[in-house]
Amino acid sequence: MESRLADASRGNSEACYELGIAYSCGTGGVDVDLVQAHKWFNLAALGGNAEGQALRAEVAEEMTPQQISEAQRQARAWLSGRGASLN
Template sequence: MSHPACTLDFPMLDDGPALFDWGLACSVGSGGVELDLIEAHKWFNLAALAGDERGAEWRADIAATLSRADIREAQRRARLVLQ
């Protein structure tokens, strides 16, 4: 389930560093954001799509810890954001 704290103050989709920061916050549970690796994968994926190379690297690291079902869910959530 998506934690609301990971979706507040939505960054612009072309702002790779801001998208990466959201992924980082969700991946470690910092800044009042709950730890949520599926959301972290989603944000890192969006950061990578926006050109932030760190997003692709961190997405791969997170993916190594997730089940296939969790990765599919993260990808589904990213697609929803892009619609």
């Protein structure tokens, strides 16, 4: 997880996708957290990852509107904190 987070912080959209997988499935030492999964899939999608886009939609089907809003807020905050785009 540490290396994926480091790669994501450098703008790696594949790392964002892998973080989304981890949070959606509860792997890599993290619990299932759909808000975090949506956030990471959203960031992957913004970086051009088509699978991230599809899985973001799939995860959203299991979330409340409030959870989706929180995931989007967290994604915006993460991008703002980085000051860079994803690739």
